[in-house]
Amino acid sequence: MKILVTITETESVDTVFEIDGLEIDSRYLSTDLNEWDAYALEEAVQIAEDGGGEVVTATIGPEGVEGTVRQALAKGADRAIRVWDEELAALDILDPLTKATVLGAVVDAEQPDLVFTGVQSGDDVFGATPVALASTLGWAWGTVVNDLQIDEVAHVHRELEGNLEELTDVERPAVLSIQTGINQPRHASLRDITRAQQAEIDTRSLADLDLDVDAIASPIEQTDLYEPESEGEATIYEGSPEETATELAAVIEETGVIR
Protein backbone atom coordinates (compact mmCIF):
# COMPACT_ATOMS: atom_id res chain seq x y z
CA MET A 1 0.00 0.00 0.00
CA LYS A 2 1.21 3.47 -0.86
CA ILE A 3 0.31 6.21 1.61
CA LEU A 4 0.88 9.91 1.09
CA VAL A 5 1.23 11.92 4.29
CA THR A 6 0.87 15.69 4.23
CA ILE A 7 3.45 17.30 6.47
CA THR A 8 3.61 20.88 7.59
CA GLU A 9 6.00 22.80 9.77
CA THR A 10 4.37 24.69 12.62
CA GLU A 11 5.65 27.84 14.18
CA SER A 12 5.18 28.79 17.80
CA VAL A 13 5.87 32.20 19.27
CA ASP A 14 8.43 32.48 22.02
CA THR A 15 7.70 33.83 25.49
CA VAL A 16 8.81 37.28 24.39
CA PHE A 17 7.97 38.41 20.86
CA GLU A 18 7.15 41.46 18.79
CA ILE A 19 4.77 41.94 15.92
CA ASP A 20 5.96 44.13 13.08
CA GLY A 21 3.04 44.99 10.82
CA LEU A 22 1.70 41.67 9.60
CA GLU A 23 4.84 39.75 10.47
CA ILE A 24 6.53 38.22 13.46
CA ASP A 25 10.27 38.14 12.95
CA SER A 26 11.64 34.61 12.69
CA ARG A 27 13.91 35.16 15.67
CA TYR A 28 10.80 35.09 17.89
CA LEU A 29 9.50 31.90 16.30
CA SER A 30 10.39 28.28 16.95
CA THR A 31 9.57 25.70 14.33
CA ASP A 32 8.77 22.02 14.58
CA LEU A 33 7.08 19.17 12.76
CA ASN A 34 3.36 19.74 13.26
CA GLU A 35 2.25 17.61 16.24
CA TRP A 36 -0.75 16.11 14.42
CA ASP A 37 1.32 15.27 11.34
CA ALA A 38 3.81 13.34 13.48
CA TYR A 39 0.97 10.99 14.46
CA ALA A 40 -0.27 10.76 10.85
CA LEU A 41 3.24 9.85 9.71
CA GLU A 42 3.70 7.22 12.41
CA GLU A 43 0.37 5.63 11.49
CA ALA A 44 1.42 5.41 7.83
CA VAL A 45 4.90 4.10 8.63
CA GLN A 46 3.46 1.37 10.88
CA ILE A 47 1.06 0.26 8.14
CA ALA A 48 3.91 0.12 5.61
CA GLU A 49 6.10 -1.78 8.06
CA ASP A 50 3.37 -4.33 8.78
CA GLY A 51 2.02 -4.89 5.30
CA GLY A 52 4.63 -3.50 2.93
CA GLY A 53 4.36 -0.38 0.86
CA GLU A 54 5.66 3.11 0.57
CA VAL A 55 5.23 6.31 2.57
CA VAL A 56 5.64 9.57 0.67
CA THR A 57 5.37 12.98 2.32
CA ALA A 58 4.06 16.15 0.69
CA THR A 59 4.76 19.63 2.02
CA ILE A 60 3.94 23.07 0.73
CA GLY A 61 6.61 25.42 2.00
CA PRO A 62 9.82 27.32 1.29
CA GLU A 63 13.30 25.86 1.44
CA GLY A 64 13.48 26.74 5.13
CA VAL A 65 11.06 23.92 6.01
CA GLU A 66 13.41 21.22 4.72
CA GLY A 67 14.72 20.57 8.24
CA THR A 68 11.20 19.55 9.24
CA VAL A 69 10.77 17.47 6.08
CA ARG A 70 14.00 15.66 6.99
CA GLN A 71 12.59 14.96 10.44
CA ALA A 72 9.76 13.12 8.70
CA LEU A 73 12.25 11.20 6.57
CA ALA A 74 14.20 10.26 9.69
CA LYS A 75 11.00 9.00 11.30
CA GLY A 76 10.36 6.55 8.51
CA ALA A 77 9.05 8.23 5.36
CA ASP A 78 10.57 6.79 2.18
CA ARG A 79 10.44 9.90 0.00
CA ALA A 80 9.59 13.56 0.34
CA ILE A 81 8.06 16.09 -2.03
CA ARG A 82 8.16 19.81 -1.37
CA VAL A 83 6.14 22.27 -3.42
CA TRP A 84 7.10 25.92 -3.61
CA ASP A 85 7.65 28.72 -6.10
CA GLU A 86 7.33 32.46 -6.47
CA GLU A 87 3.58 32.36 -6.99
CA LEU A 88 3.03 30.53 -3.72
CA ALA A 89 5.47 32.82 -1.94
CA ALA A 90 3.48 35.84 -3.15
CA LEU A 91 0.25 34.68 -1.49
CA ASP A 92 -0.98 36.65 1.51
CA ILE A 93 -2.02 33.53 3.38
CA LEU A 94 -2.00 29.87 2.42
CA ASP A 95 -5.70 29.18 2.90
CA PRO A 96 -7.23 25.68 3.06
CA LEU A 97 -8.64 25.64 -0.48
CA THR A 98 -5.31 26.72 -1.93
CA LYS A 99 -3.50 24.06 0.06
CA ALA A 100 -6.06 21.49 -1.09
CA THR A 101 -5.56 22.43 -4.75
CA VAL A 102 -1.78 22.12 -4.52
CA LEU A 103 -1.79 18.93 -2.43
CA GLY A 104 -4.46 17.51 -4.74
CA ALA A 105 -2.10 17.94 -7.69
CA VAL A 106 0.60 16.04 -5.78
CA VAL A 107 -1.87 13.23 -5.08
CA ASP A 108 -2.79 13.12 -8.78
CA ALA A 109 0.87 12.80 -9.66
CA GLU A 110 1.63 10.17 -7.01
CA GLN A 111 -1.56 8.08 -7.10
CA PRO A 112 -1.35 6.78 -3.50
CA ASP A 113 -3.94 4.36 -2.07
CA LEU A 114 -4.61 6.56 0.94
CA VAL A 115 -3.77 10.05 2.15
CA PHE A 116 -3.14 10.77 5.84
CA THR A 117 -3.13 14.33 7.16
CA GLY A 118 -3.06 15.83 10.64
CA VAL A 119 -6.32 17.12 12.16
CA GLN A 120 -4.99 20.68 12.20
CA SER A 121 -1.86 22.74 11.86
CA GLY A 122 -0.81 23.95 15.29
CA ASP A 123 -0.17 27.54 14.19
CA ASP A 124 -2.92 28.31 11.63
CA VAL A 125 -5.45 25.90 13.13
CA PHE A 126 -7.74 25.87 10.10
CA GLY A 127 -8.59 22.20 10.48
CA ALA A 128 -10.06 22.43 6.99
CA THR A 129 -7.39 21.25 4.58
CA PRO A 130 -8.09 17.48 4.83
CA VAL A 131 -11.79 17.66 3.88
CA ALA A 132 -11.14 20.28 1.20
CA LEU A 133 -8.43 17.99 -0.22
CA ALA A 134 -10.72 14.96 -0.28
CA SER A 135 -13.37 17.03 -2.02
CA THR A 136 -10.95 18.26 -4.70
CA LEU A 137 -9.92 14.68 -5.38
CA GLY A 138 -13.47 13.35 -5.31
CA TRP A 139 -12.35 10.89 -2.60
CA ALA A 140 -14.08 9.70 0.56
CA TRP A 141 -12.83 11.04 3.90
CA GLY A 142 -12.78 10.52 7.64
CA THR A 143 -11.71 13.16 10.15
CA VAL A 144 -10.29 13.27 13.68
CA VAL A 145 -9.44 9.59 13.49
CA ASN A 146 -8.10 8.10 16.72
CA ASP A 147 -8.41 4.44 15.78
CA LEU A 148 -8.00 2.83 12.37
CA GLN A 149 -8.37 -0.64 10.82
CA ILE A 150 -7.98 -1.01 7.09
CA ASP A 151 -9.40 -3.75 4.89
CA GLU A 152 -11.61 -3.14 1.83
CA VAL A 153 -12.79 -0.07 3.67
CA ALA A 154 -11.25 2.02 6.44
CA HIS A 155 -12.93 1.37 9.80
CA VAL A 156 -12.32 4.52 11.79
CA HIS A 157 -13.18 5.91 15.19
CA ARG A 158 -13.89 9.61 14.91
CA GLU A 159 -13.31 11.49 18.12
CA LEU A 160 -16.28 13.78 18.76
CA GLU A 161 -16.70 16.16 21.69
CA GLY A 162 -17.28 14.97 25.26
CA ASN A 163 -15.76 11.48 25.47
CA LEU A 164 -17.77 10.22 22.52
CA GLU A 165 -16.50 8.38 19.48
CA GLU A 166 -18.31 7.80 16.20
CA LEU A 167 -17.61 4.46 14.52
CA THR A 168 -17.58 4.92 10.78
CA ASP A 169 -16.72 2.89 7.70
CA VAL A 170 -15.08 4.95 4.98
CA GLU A 171 -14.73 3.69 1.42
CA ARG A 172 -11.35 3.81 -0.29
CA PRO A 173 -9.47 5.71 -1.60
CA ALA A 174 -9.80 8.13 1.26
CA VAL A 175 -8.23 11.08 2.99
CA LEU A 176 -8.02 10.46 6.75
CA SER A 177 -7.14 13.20 9.23
CA ILE A 178 -5.30 11.69 12.17
CA GLN A 179 -5.74 12.77 15.78
CA THR A 180 -2.99 12.82 18.40
CA GLY A 181 -2.87 9.82 20.72
CA ILE A 182 -3.69 7.24 18.01
CA ASN A 183 -0.14 5.84 18.39
CA GLN A 184 3.17 6.72 20.00
CA PRO A 185 5.34 8.49 17.40
CA ARG A 186 8.86 7.12 17.39
CA HIS A 187 12.06 9.00 18.05
CA ALA A 188 14.45 8.85 15.13
CA SER A 189 17.77 7.10 15.70
CA LEU A 190 21.00 8.94 15.05
CA ARG A 191 21.56 6.73 12.00
CA ASP A 192 18.16 7.61 10.59
CA ILE A 193 18.79 11.30 11.19
CA THR A 194 22.12 11.12 9.36
CA ARG A 195 20.53 9.22 6.49
CA ALA A 196 17.74 11.79 6.25
CA GLN A 197 20.26 14.63 6.12
CA GLN A 198 21.59 13.20 2.88
CA ALA A 199 18.27 12.29 1.30
CA GLU A 200 17.07 14.01 -1.83
CA ILE A 201 13.94 16.15 -1.42
CA ASP A 202 11.93 16.28 -4.61
CA THR A 203 11.12 19.97 -5.14
CA ARG A 204 8.33 21.01 -7.49
CA SER A 205 6.77 24.22 -8.71
CA LEU A 206 3.12 24.80 -9.57
CA ALA A 207 4.09 24.45 -13.24
CA ASP A 208 5.68 21.05 -12.54
CA LEU A 209 2.29 20.01 -11.15
CA ASP A 210 0.42 21.44 -14.16
CA LEU A 211 -1.28 24.03 -11.98
CA ASP A 212 -1.73 27.52 -13.28
CA VAL A 213 -1.44 30.62 -11.17
CA ASP A 214 -5.17 31.42 -11.33
CA ALA A 215 -5.92 28.16 -9.57
CA ILE A 216 -4.19 29.40 -6.48
CA ALA A 217 -5.27 33.05 -6.33
CA SER A 218 -6.57 33.40 -2.78
CA PRO A 219 -9.32 35.96 -2.14
CA ILE A 220 -8.44 36.17 1.57
CA GLU A 221 -6.41 39.15 2.69
CA GLN A 222 -4.78 39.46 6.07
CA THR A 223 -5.35 42.98 7.39
CA ASP A 224 -4.17 42.87 10.98
CA LEU A 225 -2.00 40.88 13.36
CA TYR A 226 -1.85 41.78 17.03
CA GLU A 227 -1.57 40.52 20.56
CA PRO A 228 -5.09 40.12 21.95
CA GLU A 229 -5.96 42.65 24.60
CA SER A 230 -6.04 41.00 27.97
CA GLU A 231 -9.58 40.61 29.21
CA GLY A 232 -8.61 38.43 32.11
CA GLU A 233 -8.76 39.63 35.67
CA ALA A 234 -6.23 37.29 37.18
CA THR A 235 -4.32 38.40 40.22
CA ILE A 236 -0.69 37.56 39.45
CA TYR A 237 1.64 36.99 42.37
CA GLU A 238 5.29 37.86 42.06
CA GLY A 239 8.35 37.04 44.07
CA SER A 240 10.37 34.01 45.03
CA PRO A 241 8.74 30.57 44.77
CA GLU A 242 8.35 30.58 48.55
CA GLU A 243 6.58 33.94 48.46
CA THR A 244 4.25 33.08 45.60
CA ALA A 245 3.53 29.68 47.13
CA THR A 246 2.55 31.39 50.39
CA GLU A 247 0.14 33.64 48.49
CA LEU A 248 -1.38 30.69 46.63
CA ALA A 249 -1.71 28.69 49.83
CA ALA A 250 -3.64 31.60 51.35
CA VAL A 251 -5.96 31.71 48.33
CA ILE A 252 -6.52 27.98 48.59
CA GLU A 253 -7.31 28.18 52.29
CA GLU A 254 -9.75 30.99 51.57
CA THR A 255 -11.73 28.74 49.20
CA GLY A 256 -12.41 26.40 52.12
CA VAL A 257 -11.62 23.25 50.13
CA ILE A 258 -9.15 22.04 52.74
CA ARG A 259 -11.00 20.11 55.34
Added chain:
Amino acid sequence: MTVLAIAEHRRGELREVSLELLAASRKLADATDGGLHVGVVSGDIERYTERLNREDVDVVHTVAYGEEFNHDVYTQAVTQLVEAVEPTVVLAPNTVNGLDYLPAVAERLDIPIVTDATELSYDEHLTVTRELYGGKVETTLDIDTQQAAVTIRPGSWPRAGGTGDAEISAFDARIDESAVRSTVTGFQEIGGEVDIAEADVLVAVGRGIESEDNLEIVRDLADALDATLAASRPVIDNGWLPADRQVGQSGKTVSPELYIAVGISGTVQHVSGVRAETFIAINDDPNAPIFEVADYGVVDDLFEVVPALTEQLTRS
Protein backbone atom coordinates in the same frame (compact mmCIF):
# COMPACT_ATOMS: atom_id res chain seq x y z
CA MET B 1 -27.28 40.32 2.70
CA THR B 2 -28.62 36.90 3.57
CA VAL B 3 -26.92 34.68 6.12
CA LEU B 4 -27.46 30.93 6.15
CA ALA B 5 -26.73 29.13 9.42
CA ILE B 6 -26.53 25.33 9.48
CA ALA B 7 -27.63 23.89 12.82
CA GLU B 8 -25.92 20.97 14.51
CA HIS B 9 -27.49 18.05 16.34
CA ARG B 10 -26.23 14.77 17.68
CA ARG B 11 -27.95 11.64 18.88
CA GLY B 12 -31.37 13.22 19.03
CA GLU B 13 -30.39 16.53 20.61
CA LEU B 14 -29.93 19.93 19.06
CA ARG B 15 -26.54 21.11 20.24
CA GLU B 16 -26.48 24.38 22.18
CA VAL B 17 -23.84 25.80 19.85
CA SER B 18 -26.61 25.98 17.22
CA LEU B 19 -28.21 28.78 19.25
CA GLU B 20 -24.90 30.63 19.46
CA LEU B 21 -24.72 30.25 15.70
CA LEU B 22 -28.09 31.99 15.40
CA ALA B 23 -26.85 34.91 17.50
CA ALA B 24 -23.68 35.26 15.40
CA SER B 25 -25.70 35.04 12.17
CA ARG B 26 -28.30 37.54 13.34
CA LYS B 27 -25.64 40.08 14.17
CA LEU B 28 -24.10 39.68 10.76
CA ALA B 29 -27.43 39.86 8.95
CA ASP B 30 -28.44 42.96 10.96
CA ALA B 31 -25.29 44.76 9.86
CA THR B 32 -26.81 44.84 6.37
CA ASP B 33 -30.55 44.62 7.10
CA GLY B 34 -30.47 41.17 5.62
CA GLY B 35 -32.36 37.96 6.23
CA LEU B 36 -31.47 35.11 8.54
CA HIS B 37 -32.04 31.65 7.11
CA VAL B 38 -31.39 28.46 9.06
CA GLY B 39 -30.79 25.01 7.64
CA VAL B 40 -31.41 21.80 9.56
CA VAL B 41 -30.49 18.48 7.99
CA SER B 42 -31.48 14.94 9.11
CA GLY B 43 -32.93 13.66 12.36
CA ASP B 44 -36.00 14.92 14.15
CA ILE B 45 -36.22 18.12 12.13
CA GLU B 46 -39.63 19.11 13.47
CA ARG B 47 -38.43 19.16 17.05
CA TYR B 48 -35.19 20.90 16.12
CA THR B 49 -37.07 23.49 14.09
CA GLU B 50 -39.21 24.37 17.09
CA ARG B 51 -36.11 25.22 19.07
CA LEU B 52 -34.43 27.00 16.18
CA ASN B 53 -37.43 29.22 15.56
CA ARG B 54 -36.03 32.07 17.65
CA GLU B 55 -36.51 35.78 17.44
CA ASP B 56 -35.61 37.27 14.06
CA VAL B 57 -35.16 33.97 12.23
CA ASP B 58 -36.79 34.49 8.84
CA VAL B 59 -36.81 31.01 7.32
CA VAL B 60 -35.95 27.52 8.57
CA HIS B 61 -35.14 25.15 5.71
CA THR B 62 -35.54 21.51 6.66
CA VAL B 63 -33.99 18.54 4.91
CA ALA B 64 -35.61 15.25 5.92
CA TYR B 65 -33.03 12.58 5.19
CA GLY B 66 -31.66 9.98 7.58
CA GLU B 67 -31.17 10.27 11.30
CA GLU B 68 -27.60 11.04 12.31
CA PHE B 69 -25.02 13.37 10.88
CA ASN B 70 -23.37 11.97 7.76
CA HIS B 71 -20.89 14.28 6.06
CA ASP B 72 -21.64 13.04 2.55
CA VAL B 73 -25.34 13.83 3.03
CA TYR B 74 -24.60 17.18 4.66
CA THR B 75 -22.17 18.15 1.91
CA GLN B 76 -24.76 17.54 -0.78
CA ALA B 77 -27.70 19.05 1.10
CA VAL B 78 -25.88 22.19 2.23
CA THR B 79 -24.28 22.76 -1.18
CA GLN B 80 -27.75 22.65 -2.77
CA LEU B 81 -29.20 24.86 -0.06
CA VAL B 82 -26.51 27.49 -0.62
CA GLU B 83 -27.25 27.38 -4.35
CA ALA B 84 -30.96 27.89 -3.66
CA VAL B 85 -30.79 30.52 -0.89
CA GLU B 86 -27.75 32.35 -2.30
CA PRO B 87 -26.50 33.65 1.05
CA THR B 88 -23.53 35.99 1.30
CA VAL B 89 -22.21 33.93 4.18
CA VAL B 90 -22.90 30.33 5.17
CA LEU B 91 -22.07 29.61 8.80
CA ALA B 92 -21.60 26.42 10.81
CA PRO B 93 -20.15 25.72 14.26
CA ASN B 94 -16.42 25.08 14.50
CA THR B 95 -16.99 21.59 15.84
CA VAL B 96 -15.65 18.21 14.82
CA ASN B 97 -18.72 17.70 12.62
CA GLY B 98 -18.88 21.29 11.35
CA LEU B 99 -15.33 20.89 10.09
CA ASP B 100 -16.26 17.51 8.61
CA TYR B 101 -18.43 18.91 5.81
CA LEU B 102 -18.22 22.70 5.41
CA PRO B 103 -14.74 22.63 3.77
CA ALA B 104 -16.20 20.27 1.15
CA VAL B 105 -19.17 22.58 0.56
CA ALA B 106 -16.76 25.50 0.10
CA GLU B 107 -14.59 23.47 -2.26
CA ARG B 108 -17.59 22.41 -4.36
CA LEU B 109 -18.94 25.95 -4.62
CA ASP B 110 -15.46 27.40 -5.04
CA ILE B 111 -15.97 29.90 -2.24
CA PRO B 112 -13.35 30.69 0.41
CA ILE B 113 -13.59 29.13 3.87
CA VAL B 114 -12.29 30.57 7.14
CA THR B 115 -12.59 28.53 10.31
CA ASP B 116 -12.76 29.15 14.06
CA ALA B 117 -13.97 32.76 13.89
CA THR B 118 -14.19 34.57 17.22
CA GLU B 119 -15.67 37.78 15.76
CA LEU B 120 -17.44 38.64 12.52
CA SER B 121 -18.32 41.93 10.90
CA TYR B 122 -19.57 43.10 7.56
CA ASP B 123 -18.88 46.43 5.93
CA GLU B 124 -18.81 46.05 2.15
CA HIS B 125 -16.98 42.81 2.72
CA LEU B 126 -16.73 40.16 5.39
CA THR B 127 -14.10 40.55 8.10
CA VAL B 128 -13.23 37.59 10.30
CA THR B 129 -11.20 37.67 13.52
CA ARG B 130 -9.43 34.47 14.56
CA GLU B 131 -6.58 33.30 16.74
CA LEU B 132 -3.16 32.00 15.76
CA TYR B 133 -0.35 30.33 17.70
CA GLY B 134 -2.53 28.72 20.36
CA GLY B 135 -4.31 31.97 21.18
CA LYS B 136 -1.26 34.17 21.71
CA VAL B 137 -1.85 36.23 18.57
CA GLU B 138 -5.02 37.41 16.80
CA THR B 139 -5.52 38.20 13.15
CA THR B 140 -8.21 39.75 11.00
CA LEU B 141 -8.93 38.53 7.49
CA ASP B 142 -10.88 40.35 4.80
CA ILE B 143 -12.76 38.23 2.32
CA ASP B 144 -13.70 40.02 -0.83
CA THR B 145 -16.00 37.60 -2.61
CA GLN B 146 -19.73 37.28 -3.31
CA GLN B 147 -19.94 34.35 -0.92
CA ALA B 148 -17.91 32.83 1.88
CA ALA B 149 -18.10 29.95 4.34
CA VAL B 150 -17.19 30.43 7.99
CA THR B 151 -17.17 28.25 11.10
CA ILE B 152 -17.60 29.98 14.45
CA ARG B 153 -15.89 29.12 17.71
CA PRO B 154 -18.27 27.68 20.32
CA GLY B 155 -18.65 29.86 23.41
CA SER B 156 -17.89 33.14 21.62
CA TRP B 157 -21.47 34.34 21.10
CA PRO B 158 -24.49 34.32 23.42
CA ARG B 159 -27.37 31.95 22.73
CA ALA B 160 -30.19 33.41 20.69
CA GLY B 161 -33.38 33.75 22.71
CA GLY B 162 -37.04 34.60 22.20
CA THR B 163 -39.53 32.86 19.98
CA GLY B 164 -39.90 33.73 16.34
CA ASP B 165 -42.40 33.26 13.57
CA ALA B 166 -40.10 31.92 10.91
CA GLU B 167 -41.41 30.43 7.72
CA ILE B 168 -40.77 26.67 7.81
CA SER B 169 -39.82 25.42 4.40
CA ALA B 170 -39.17 21.81 3.43
CA PHE B 171 -36.20 21.80 1.11
CA ASP B 172 -36.15 19.08 -1.47
CA ALA B 173 -32.48 18.12 -1.52
CA ARG B 174 -31.51 15.52 -4.11
CA ILE B 175 -29.15 13.18 -2.30
CA ASP B 176 -27.16 10.99 -4.64
CA GLU B 177 -26.81 7.75 -2.69
CA SER B 178 -23.83 6.61 -4.73
CA ALA B 179 -21.94 9.66 -3.47
CA VAL B 180 -22.51 8.64 0.16
CA ARG B 181 -19.26 6.84 0.82
CA SER B 182 -19.12 6.68 4.57
CA THR B 183 -21.43 4.88 6.96
CA VAL B 184 -21.81 5.60 10.64
CA THR B 185 -22.10 2.20 12.31
CA GLY B 186 -22.37 3.30 15.93
CA PHE B 187 -21.15 5.37 18.83
CA GLN B 188 -18.93 4.53 21.72
CA GLU B 189 -18.70 6.38 25.00
CA ILE B 190 -15.28 6.55 26.56
CA GLY B 191 -15.57 5.70 30.21
CA GLY B 192 -13.05 5.09 32.92
CA GLU B 193 -12.64 4.43 36.58
CA VAL B 194 -12.21 7.96 37.82
CA ASP B 195 -14.86 10.58 37.22
CA ILE B 196 -12.99 13.87 37.33
CA ALA B 197 -16.30 15.66 36.78
CA GLU B 198 -17.27 14.63 40.31
CA ALA B 199 -14.18 16.06 42.01
CA ASP B 200 -14.31 19.22 44.15
CA VAL B 201 -10.62 19.92 43.78
CA LEU B 202 -8.58 19.18 40.67
CA VAL B 203 -4.88 19.54 40.07
CA ALA B 204 -4.44 19.48 36.29
CA VAL B 205 -1.08 18.97 34.65
CA GLY B 206 0.02 19.81 31.12
CA ARG B 207 2.91 19.38 28.72
CA GLY B 208 5.04 21.72 30.82
CA ILE B 209 5.71 18.77 33.15
CA GLU B 210 7.98 17.32 30.43
CA SER B 211 8.13 13.70 31.56
CA GLU B 212 6.21 10.96 33.31
CA ASP B 213 8.71 10.87 36.18
CA ASN B 214 8.09 14.52 36.91
CA LEU B 215 4.41 13.78 37.58
CA GLU B 216 5.51 12.99 41.11
CA ILE B 217 5.55 16.66 42.09
CA VAL B 218 1.95 17.25 40.98
CA ARG B 219 0.89 13.99 42.66
CA ASP B 220 2.35 15.32 45.88
CA LEU B 221 0.45 18.58 45.47
CA ALA B 222 -2.77 16.69 44.77
CA ASP B 223 -2.22 14.55 47.86
CA ALA B 224 -1.63 17.59 50.04
CA LEU B 225 -4.97 18.97 48.87
CA ASP B 226 -6.81 15.66 48.83
CA ALA B 227 -7.42 16.56 45.20
CA THR B 228 -7.94 14.47 42.07
CA LEU B 229 -5.27 14.54 39.38
CA ALA B 230 -6.39 15.61 35.89
CA ALA B 231 -4.50 16.53 32.73
CA SER B 232 -4.46 18.26 29.39
CA ARG B 233 -4.34 16.16 26.27
CA PRO B 234 -0.59 15.75 25.61
CA VAL B 235 -0.16 14.07 29.02
CA ILE B 236 -2.85 11.55 28.05
CA ASP B 237 -1.53 11.13 24.49
CA ASN B 238 1.90 10.28 25.91
CA GLY B 239 0.31 7.61 28.07
CA TRP B 240 1.41 9.24 31.32
CA LEU B 241 -2.14 9.27 32.70
CA PRO B 242 -5.24 7.32 31.61
CA ALA B 243 -7.83 8.86 29.27
CA ASP B 244 -10.42 9.34 32.01
CA ARG B 245 -8.25 12.17 33.41
CA GLN B 246 -8.51 14.39 30.32
CA VAL B 247 -10.16 17.76 30.71
CA GLY B 248 -11.45 19.59 27.65
CA GLN B 249 -13.33 19.40 24.38
CA SER B 250 -12.82 15.73 23.68
CA GLY B 251 -12.45 14.79 27.34
CA LYS B 252 -14.60 15.88 30.25
CA THR B 253 -16.13 19.15 31.29
CA VAL B 254 -15.38 19.77 34.95
CA SER B 255 -16.81 22.25 37.45
CA PRO B 256 -14.78 21.93 40.64
CA GLU B 257 -14.57 24.41 43.50
CA LEU B 258 -10.83 24.71 42.84
CA TYR B 259 -8.84 24.03 39.65
CA ILE B 260 -5.07 24.33 39.61
CA ALA B 261 -3.58 24.26 36.09
CA VAL B 262 0.12 23.42 36.09
CA GLY B 263 2.11 23.85 32.86
CA ILE B 264 -1.01 24.13 30.70
CA SER B 265 -1.06 26.83 28.00
CA GLY B 266 -4.82 27.31 27.89
CA THR B 267 -5.90 26.48 24.34
CA VAL B 268 -9.62 26.71 23.70
CA GLN B 269 -9.93 22.93 23.49
CA HIS B 270 -8.71 22.68 27.06
CA VAL B 271 -10.31 25.65 28.83
CA SER B 272 -13.71 25.08 27.21
CA GLY B 273 -13.92 22.11 29.57
CA VAL B 274 -13.31 24.04 32.80
CA ARG B 275 -15.91 25.90 34.87
CA ALA B 276 -14.19 26.34 38.21
CA GLU B 277 -15.24 28.53 41.13
CA THR B 278 -11.59 29.34 41.77
CA PHE B 279 -9.00 28.90 39.01
CA ILE B 280 -5.25 29.02 39.69
CA ALA B 281 -2.64 28.82 36.93
CA ILE B 282 1.10 28.20 37.20
CA ASN B 283 2.97 28.81 33.94
CA ASP B 284 6.30 30.41 33.12
CA ASP B 285 4.98 32.20 30.03
CA PRO B 286 3.32 35.52 30.97
CA ASN B 287 1.46 35.53 27.62
CA ALA B 288 -0.02 32.07 28.07
CA PRO B 289 -3.78 32.32 27.39
CA ILE B 290 -4.45 30.33 30.59
CA PHE B 291 -4.03 33.61 32.50
CA GLU B 292 -7.05 34.97 30.62
CA VAL B 293 -9.31 32.49 32.38
CA ALA B 294 -7.48 32.18 35.71
CA ASP B 295 -8.44 34.07 38.88
CA TYR B 296 -4.96 33.77 40.39
CA GLY B 297 -1.66 33.10 38.72
CA VAL B 298 2.04 32.70 39.19
CA VAL B 299 4.37 33.32 36.24
CA ASP B 300 7.27 31.11 37.15
CA ASP B 301 8.90 27.71 36.78
CA LEU B 302 6.47 25.02 37.90
CA PHE B 303 9.37 22.89 39.15
CA GLU B 304 10.04 25.59 41.74
CA VAL B 305 6.53 26.75 42.58
CA VAL B 306 4.72 23.41 42.84
CA PRO B 307 7.02 21.82 45.45
CA ALA B 308 7.03 25.10 47.41
CA LEU B 309 3.24 25.15 47.38
CA THR B 310 3.03 21.53 48.49
CA GLU B 311 5.34 22.31 51.36
CA GLN B 312 3.27 25.33 52.42
CA LEU B 313 0.11 23.26 52.40
CA THR B 314 1.53 20.34 54.34
CA ARG B 315 3.03 22.67 56.91
CA SER B 316 -0.17 24.52 57.66
